[in-house]
Amino acid sequence: MIVKRDFLKSLPIFSALPDPILDKLTDRAEEFTYKNGEYIFYEGDPPDWLCIIREGNVKAVKYLEDGKEIILHVFMPGDIFGELAILDRRPYPASAQSMGHTKILKLHYTHCREICEDAPEVRTRLIQSMGEKQRGFVDRLETAMTTRVEKRIAHMLLKLAGASDSKGGTNINLHLTRKDIANMVGTTIETTIRIMSRLQKEGIIEGTKEGITILRPDLLREKGGEYE
Amino acid sequence: MIVKRDFLKSLPIFSALPDPILDKLTDRAEEFTYKNGEYIFYEGDPPDWLCIIREGNVKAVKYLEDGKEIILHVFMPGDIFGELAILDRRPYPASAQSMGHTKILKLHYTHCREICEDAPEVRTRLIQSMGEKQRGFVDRLETAMTTRVEKRIAHMLLKLAGASDSKGGTNINLHLTRKDIANMVGTTIETTIRIMSRLQKEGIIEGTKEGITILRPDLLREKGGEYE
DNA sequence: CCAGGAATATGATTTATATCATTGCCTCCA
DNA sequence: TGGAGGCAATGATATAAATCATATTCCTGG
Numbered sequence: 001m002i003v004k005r006d007f008l009k010s011l012p013i014f015s016a017l018p019d020p021i022l023d024k025l026t027d028r029a030e031e032f033t034y035k036n037g038e039y040i041f042y043e044g045d046p047p048d049w050l051c052i053i054r055e056g057n058v059k060a061v062k063y064l065e066d067g068k069e070i071i072l073h074v075f076m077p078g079d080i081f082g083e084l085a086i087l088d089r090r091p092y093p094a095s096a097q098s099m100g101h102t103k104i105l106k107l108h109y110t111h112c113r114e115i116c117e118d119a120p121e122v123r124t125r126l127i128q129s130m131g132e133k134q135r136g137f138v139d140r141l142e143t144a145m146t147t148r149v150e151k152r153i154a155h156m157l158l159k160l161a162g163a164s165d166s167k168g169g170t171n172i173n174l175h176l177t178r179k180d181i182a183n184m185v186g187t188t189i190e191t192t193i194r195i196m197s198r199l200q201k202e203g204i205i206e207g208t209k210e211g212i213t214i215l216r217p218d219l220l221r222e223k224g225g226e227y228e
Numbered sequence: 229m230i231v232k233r234d235f236l237k238s239l240p241i242f243s244a245l246p247d248p249i250l251d252k253l254t255d256r257a258e259e260f261t262y263k264n265g266e267y268i269f270y271e272g273d274p275p276d277w278l279c280i281i282r283e284g285n286v287k288a289v290k291y292l293e294d295g296k297e298i299i300l301h302v303f304m305p306g307d308i309f310g311e312l313a314i315l316d317r318r319p320y321p322a323s324a325q326s327m328g329h330t331k332i333l334k335l336h337y338t339h340c341r342e343i344c345e346d347a348p349e350v351r352t353r354l355i356q357s358m359g360e361k362q363r364g365f366v367d368r369l370e371t372a373m374t375t376r377v378e379k380r381i382a383h384m385l386l387k388l389a390g391a392s393d394s395k396g397g398t399n400i401n402l403h404l405t406r407k408d409i410a411n412m413v414g415t416t417i418e419t420t421i422r423i424m425s426r427l428q429k430e431g432i433i434e435g436t437k438e439g440i441t442i443l444r445p446d447l448l449r450e451k452g453g454e455y456e
Numbered sequence: 457c458c459a460g461g462a463a464t465a466t467g468a469t470t471t472a473t474a475t476c477a478t479t480g481c482c483t484c485c486a
Numbered sequence: 487t488g489g490a491g492g493c494a495a496t497g498a499t500a501t502a503a504a505t506c507a508t509a510t511t512c513c514t515g516g
Contacts, residue, residue, distance in 0.1 A: 062370060070373050072366060088359030093366045127355065131316030134358065137365040138300060138321045142290060144372035145298050145414035147504075149473070177493065186373035191473055193494060375474075377503070405463065419503055421464060 004031065004105070007054060011078060013125040021118045028111040034098035040106075043095045047085030049106045050126075053077050056102030057174055060094045061183075071184045073136065074099070074174065076164055083126045084133070086112055100175055144186060150195050152185040154223040157205065161214050172212040232259065232333070235282060239306060241353040249346045256339040262326035268334075271323045275313030277334045278354075281305050284330030285402060288322045289411075299412045301364065302327070302402065304392055311354045312361070314340055328403055372414060378423050380413040382451040385433065389442050400440040 005026040008014045014025060031054065034040060040051060043062060051058075053075055060072040060081065072094055075081050085092045086109055098104075107115075116123040143155045157172065165171035182192040199205045204220050206213045214220055233254040236242050242253065259282065262268060268279060271290060279286075281303055288300040288309065300322055303309050313320045314337055326332075335343075344351040371383045385400065393399040410420040427433045432448050434441045442448055 062366070064370065064374075070370060072369060084359055084362055088356050090359065090363075093363045128316050130358065130362065131312055131318065134312055134362045134365065135318075135321045137362065137369065138290070141300060141365065141369055141372060142292070142298060144369060146292070147414065147472090178495095179493080186375065188474060189494090190475080190496085194473090194496085197495075375502090406465095407463075416504060417463085418466090418505080422466085422503095425465075 004029065008052075008105075011052065011080075013080065013122060013129070016121060017119055021115065024118070025107070025111075025115055028115075029105045029107045032104050032106060034102045034104060036098060036100050038098045040096040040098065040104055041082070041092055043093065044091045047082070047089055047091060048109050049082055050080065050086050050109070050112045051082045051096065052105040052107070053079050053081075054103040054105055057099040058102060058104070059097050059099055059180075061097055062094045069183045070186070071180060072140070073133075074160065074163075074176075074184075080126075080129050083129050087126060087130060149185065149187045149191055150198075150223055152187070153181065153192065153195055153199075154220045156181070156185055157212065157214060158217065158220055161212075161217075164211075170214040170217055172214070174211050176212070232257070236280075236333070239280065239308075241308065241350060241357070244349060245347055249343065252346070253335070253339075253343055256343075257333045257335045260332050260334060262330045262332060264326060264328050266326045268324040268326060268332055269310070269320055271321065272319045275310070275317055275319060276337050277310055278308065278314050278337070278340045279310045279324065280333040280335070281307050281309075282331040282333055285327040286330060286332070287325050287327055287408075289325055290322045297411045298414070299408060300368070301361070302388065302391075302404075302412075308354075308357050311357050315354060315358060327408075377413065377415045377419055378426075378451055380415070381409065381420065381423055381427075382448045384409070384413055385440065385442060386445065386448055389440075389445075392439075398442040398445055400442070402439050404440070 005022060008025055008029065009017070009022060014022065017025065029052070032040075034056075040058060041049065055077060057077075058075040058079075058081065060075070062070045062072060064070065075096075081096060082092065116126070139159070143152050143159075146152050146155065158169075160172045160174065160176075162169040164173050178192045178196060179189050181196070182189045185192075196205070196207075199220075200207060202219070204214070204216045204223075206215055233250065236254055236257065237245070237250060242250065245253065257280070260268075262284075268286060269277065283305060285305075286303040286307075286309065288303070290298045290300060292298065303324075309324060310320065344354070367387070371380050371387075374380050374383065386397075388400045388402065388404075390397040392401050406420045406424060407417050409424070410417045413420075424433070424435075427448075428435060430447070432442070432444045432451075434443055
């Protein structure tokens with residue numbers, strides 16, 4: 001139990017919480033584990049839970065009528081998700097699916113509200129988190145509107161590396177299949193495979209068993225089009 | 229002056245405001261006019277203003293390194309924009325550009341904050357507005373990830389009609405050039421022209437001088453892929 | 457009312473990528 | 487231990503859409 005408390009305290013959103021409120025939060029936050037492919041919630045579900053990733057990764061996904069999957073975002077350990085629904089009290093706009101084995105802390109809306117009343121800065125942080133996400137979507141849209149697939153993939157790899165790797169941003173510690181990548185940039189598996197192989201042959205990226213390493217971020221940036 | 233007050237009162241976000249606060253708001257909100265192509269603010273500008281469209285339309289745009297324009301969203305009369313920056317206190321993620329002649333009410337951050345303190349429901353409404361926008365982006369992303377351009381255009385036209393036309397959602401009262409449409413769906417002008425002509429020949433849409441009319445929403449929906 | 461720039465239109469050509477098809481590899485599990 | 491299914495890889499082909507090249511029409515500002 002002490003560990004959960006420490007984990008919560010380590011998150012920027014809760015780090016300034018006075019002890020009694022942190023205790024309350026620790027008590028209220030329920031821990032769940034999910035296996036690969038399991039859903040934490042579905043698009044359209046009532047906005048009941050704020051989620052925090054303790055371990056593993058989660059993807060936000062939507063499905064088109066024809067069954068095609070679109071990956072809106074990949075969340076990392078320490079990330080918060082579901083705050084949009086908590087804040088505007090409307091159903092989740094997308095599903096949240098576990099990538100590999102994950103541990104998720106879930107805080108019920110009622111308790112979240114309680115904590116926000118005790119500590120208004122939590123609410124501010126939630127709004128900031130939502131804002132960050134919106135800015136991410138703007139960026140995402142930019143990627144998606146780029147015509148050449150290679151550019152889109154390059155752009156996406158750079159962004160992912162920046163988000164998942166603290167040291168230098170050249171590592172993607174994520175189990176991404178080619179299909180995942182395809183669903184992130186809106187192309188087919190075959191095209192993704194071809195482009196990824198080409199990037200490997202060119203010595204720009206390297207597939208390790210624990211993810212992808214960007215060997216030449218400079219060259220990738222060239223292809224991705226000056227991603228700042 | 230009385231007219232400005234009435235306009236503000238007519239907006240859902242301010243309609244419940246007690247009279248003295250509405251008066252204060254009316255006093256603080258400054259009205260500006262913009263000509264076609266002028267910018268209300270630029271991407272990266274400090275987050276100083278909350279904007280409300282009194283007349284005309286505004287597009288939220290980004291520019292890629294190569295100069296290509298991406299239209300993120302088109303705002304309609306009565307719409308609020310800039311609330312993301314106001315809420316999370318970070319620079320605008322995109323520029324706001326006037327489409328044709330527009331009248332914009334601008335409320336400075338400091339006054340916006342004041343009003344929110346006087347009337348907390350305004351803050352709630354701002355958060356809701358931001359949430360709505362985020363949901364819009366998710367939807368937008370869905371469109372952008374669709375491979376066939378015709379589908380993307382169909383999807384976009386249906387959404388625009390829904391947003392700009394209260395009665396039936398078959399009318400787009402907007403001065404959109406083919407270039408605008410191209411920049412909204414991420415394609416070239418030529419392709420847009422060809423597809424729009426085809427849709428006209430097929431009797432699905434009609435170009436009027438005041439915008440676009442969707443004659444056969446059903447057929448467009450078929451192409452757009454069951455847009456609910 | 458005219459001139460010149462923007463917007464629309466349309467054709468020809470090229471190219472990127474979707475699509476279809478097949479194969480091999482690996483891992484999980486019965 | 488031997489499938490069965492998921493993933494990566496690769497080739498062949500079809501096709502949508504980008505690109506290049508001109509016209510033509512339409513406004514709008516001077």
